[in-house]
Amino acid sequence: MMWICVAILLLCVRAGGCSEKVNMSNLIQYTAADFYEKLHSGKLMFIYFEQQVSPTISLFLVELEKSAETLQDYSVLVGKVNCNKELVHTYCTDERALHTAFLFRGGKEFLNFDLDTVFDVNSIVSEVLFAILRDEVKYVHTDADLLAMEKAARRKKDMVLGYVRSLGTQEHRSMMETAYVYGSKYQFILITGGPVLKHLGVNESSHSSSVWFLHCRVHSGFMTSERCPFTRMRKPLSTLSLHSFLQLMEAPLVSEVYNDPSSIQPPQFPYQQTPQVFLFSSPATKHLDLGTATTLAWRLRGLALLLLVHRSPAVKTPDEYNAAYRLPEKSSEVKYLTLHSLDEVLELFTHQEKEEEDEGEDEGLEDEEDDSDFGKLDDEIAASVFENRGNLLDMDSVTQLTSENFHVAVAESSLTVALFYLKWDAVSMAFLRSFIEVAERLADHEVDDVQMSVVDCGEWTDLCASQPGGTVQFQPITAFPTVLLVRRQEAAKHYRGMLSSEELYHFIMMSRTASPVLLSTQEEVTSFLQEVPDRVLGVFETHKQTGLQVFTEAAESLRGEVLTGLLTDVLAEKWASDLTVDLPAVLVFPSWRTHTLPSTLPVPSTAEELLTHINAVLLHPMPELTVENLPSFISLGKALLILFVGEEEDDIGRRQNQALVEEMRVVVERGGRRMEQYLACWIHLGHTPAGMSVLGSYLGSMPPLPALVLTHLPSGSEIYQYPTNSPVVASSVLQWLQKVEDGAETPAGMLGEDSWPPAVEFYDFLKLMDMQDSIKKHISEEEEEDEEEEEVAVEEHLVVEETKDHNPENNFNAHSEL
Incomplete structure (x- = not known):
């Protein structure tokens, strides 16, 4: 009965048909009061705080609404708050919330998700459940981690290990939905690749998601090593196939019967689609036959159910047969065999399984041919670009620059952000998407003093080589992608941050302001010190004081990364007096420091030296490392x-x-x-x-x-x-x-060597170039040899003719012998 209830629950989840509100949206529009009421109740809530609507946000809201009904089955309320109508402090006033969805649990924020990771129904459901089930589902990276978990689970709990190519996919969702139902019974483990696959006997380049059942509760007598024996699910990963697989793992390893196979009923629910294998046992070899049956049952685990038939008067099968089997589609028909080894049974079912796989491969042959190079791609970035090769980018939000219009476009804009890229470079194409997202975000915020532009260096090689002849000069572009911030009559500035939309957006926004900003009133100084990022304040008696030029050069170098300000005259003297510092001075306010007192630096003779001192002060004494920094x-x-x-x-x-x-x-x-x-x-x-x-x-x-x-x-x-x-x-x-x-x-x-060899031979472009040079050299040498042979032949011919003219006794035969 329990299996029927579980199956109905999973069917309801997948079909979305068990809710009474079938025709109504389950996405709740919260007011601020409603939000706080639900928050304080401690319920699970997945909320998006809507500030501005862009095409990207609109698509997300559609997917969010689709996921609401599914997540409701898992007691997760899904909704949004319109910040234009209802102000929820912290979230409606935080710019990061524009591209972030939040999960609340127990009356407080539990986790937040960048919209890039929750982009459709599958990713929303899988990521939210993954966050909720962090105790039930463990993410392992190395085989040592898995071994430690196996040792901890031995004799206590079986484990279900799932391999998915990436998080947020349909397969990931199936794992999470199943873990929600069975999480208290099994320990679920998730991997996305790595050395664990090698232990499981899978090639890491495999693109098929798989599931393994680790039998850690079995008696220690069955364990021949410190590892738990495992069974692989052979069907494609889905919620229902995984549910059926787990049911099969709960079936008895060997069932002992005393009736003839023809009189035994076919498997009943939930095993009705599973073949049966019968082994016959005689009273004299009863214990030996049970051991043989157990060994075979382990090898057939997940493929068939094994029954040991003890011969008795009720068993009418002739003694010449020692085995039989029944296939599910053949109803009650039983076929009898005389086996000489257990491998014959295995071959019978593995051959049948291979035929089914071959049929599936034939059906998807065309898709496989299209993706034949997929496994040869260098890395995840290249694979992602390859997967999205059919999705054309919308370039309307960026200006495409050429050799003809580059200098004109720069002259017409106060700030031009130019991305130099190559169409055949995977990293360039991946970052191009993020670059376009930044352009759309700036347009949504009505930032009209920044021109976002791109340059295809495969087409405009002269521009990327920085040929002279314009008002803007920069070093030749030798690395891709490269982002330059260009202003009229100024040297171009390189963006050296993370290749992500968020990092680039903040860099551009900070680059819009002057560096340094001239502060002339106390209110301006107070506002400057209340800014979030790192701040550097130059304090000088006059605009002509020694060291001001050094500070200005350093401030320009920090533009986009650090907020810099300049204080002079009476206000500067007041600040110097309050802080008891001598002018000129540079005050550094690191963002990580909680107190307001700055670090004071003298003004050195060069901008480079000042930058070194500033960066040393800005460095956190004990920073937290992240992927970004x-x-x-x-x-x-x-x-x-x-x-x-x-x-x-x-x-x-x-x-x-x-x-x-x-x-x-x-x-x-x-x-x-x-x-x-x-x-x-x-x-x-x-x-x-x-x-x-x-x-x-x-x-x-x-x-x-x-x-x-x-x-x-x-x-x-x-x-x-x-x-x-x-x-x-x-x-x-x-x-x-x-x-x-x-x-x-x-x-x-x-540490491993910094060696990045080509993933496959045809990516070794240097080797290919060397081979071409070698072939050309070989051809050239052969041509030279041919020319030399022709010259020798001509010379010999002339010698013979001269001999013929001066010696009349010579005849044609002398010439023909050459």
């Missing part, structure tokens, strides 16, 4: 002293993590100048799940947390791990670092 920290050239902390389950865990981070700050303070060679930082594996892969790749397996690692040493590629059995205490960490410096510590791992 990691490249900028690595570019500093310092060794990374990284503290990895896990996700907290309660306030006690949060306080413990905070104490660890504070202790590492003490390490930096006590270490003084000797710590300048290191960048002490930390990664929160809950905020940045990719950190688990990083830690696993550093050490080869996941160590217990917290873990302290020293890596990216300028002197070599060694990786050192702080002893796991030692508490993270400042004095102990400093002693450990001293041992590392003295060469008394053994490395725990090594």
Whole structure:
């Protein structure tokens, strides 16, 4: 009866037909009062705060409405708040909420999702359920992580491991919906690739989603290794196929019967689509036959049900047969066999399964031919571009620049943001989408002083080579994609941030303001200091004071990244007096600092030196590493002293993590100048799940947390791990670092070589060019040899003719012998 209820629930979820409000929208339009009422009730809510509507937002709202009914089955309220009518503080006033949806749980914000990750019904449902089921569904990266989970689950709980190519897909949704129903019974595990596939015997280049059932509750006598035996689901991954598979895994391994197979009923619900295999046993070999049947049953797991038939007067099958089988589509027909080995049974069902797969492959042959190169693509970016090759980009929001109109277009705009790209470059095409999103976002906000433009360097090579002849000069474009911010009569500025729409948008918005901004009143100064980003304020007695030119040059270099201001005359003297500093001075206000007192810097003789001092002050003493800021920290050239902390389950865990981070700050303070060679930082594996892969790749397996690692040493590629059995205490960490410096510590791992060979041979363009050069050289040498042979033949012919003329006794035969 339980299986029937579960099946009905899953069918309702997939068909969306179990709601009474079939013809009504389940997307709730909340007022501010309604929102706070539901929030305080502690219910699960997935909410979007609508501020402005663009084509992208409109499409999202359509998908959000479609997902409302499905999520309602999982007790998740789905709705939106129109911020133009109802003001919800924090969310309606935060610009980031424009492209973010929020999940609330227990009366507070639980998680937020960028709209890029929840773009359709499948991604919305899968991501929301994935967030809710974080305890029921674990995401593993390495085989060591999986082994640890297997050991913990042994004799306690079976596990269901699902491999999906990417999150947010139909397969991911099927896993999450099934986990919602069976999460209390099985431990669900999710992977998207990596070394775990190798343990499961799957090629990592496989594009088919798969599911494995790990039998961790079986008796230890069946386990021949420390790993749990597993069974692979052979049907394509869907919610219903996964439900049927889990039912089959609950079936008895071997059923013992005493009747003839012809009199045994075909399998009943829920196994009615599963073949039956009968093995015959005689009283003399009863125990041996049971062992044989058990061995075969494990090999047939997921393919067929095995029944051991004990011969008795009720069994009429002749003794010459030792096996039989019944297929589901043949109703009660039983076929009898005389087997000589168990492999014959396996061949029977695996052959049948292969025929079904071949039929499916024949049906999709055309699609397979179209995507034949898909598995040969370099990386996820290239694969994404390949998948979207049929979706033409809407270029209406950007200006396409050429050699003819580039300088004219720049002259007509106060700020031109130009993307230089190549159509055949995967990263260029992927970023082009983000670039267009930024252009549309600027248009939605009515930002009319920025011209977003693109240059196809495959077509306009002379422009990308920066040929002279215009008012704007820049270095030749040698890396793609490249973004330049161009102004009239000014040097072009490179954008060196993350290739994401959010980062580029904020860089452009900050680049619109002057750098430095001239502050002339106390109100302007107060407003400047209340800004969120890093701020740098130059304080000078007069507009002609020494060092002002140095500060101005430095401020221009920081444009787009740091907000800079300039204070002079009486107001500057007042500030200098209040802060007891000598003029001229540069005041730095890092965004991470909670108090308002700035760091004071003198004005050096060069802008480069001033930039070095400013960046040193802006650097957080113990920064949190994320995917976005990691490249900028690595570019500093310092060794990374990284503290990895896990996700907290309660306030006690949060306080413990905070104490660890504070202790590492003490390490930096006590270490003084000797710590300048290191960048002490930390990664929160809950905020940045990719950190688990990083830690696993550093050490080869996941160590217990917290873990302290020293890596990216300028002197070599060694990786050192702080002893796991030692508490993270400042004095102990400093002693450990001293041992590392003295060469008394053994490395725990090594960084991989920075080698990026071509994924496949036909991508090795340098090798192809060398081969072409070699072929050309070989052809040229052959042509030279042919010419030399012709010249020799002509010379010999002339010699013979001369001999013939001077010696009449010579005849034609002498010439023909040559």
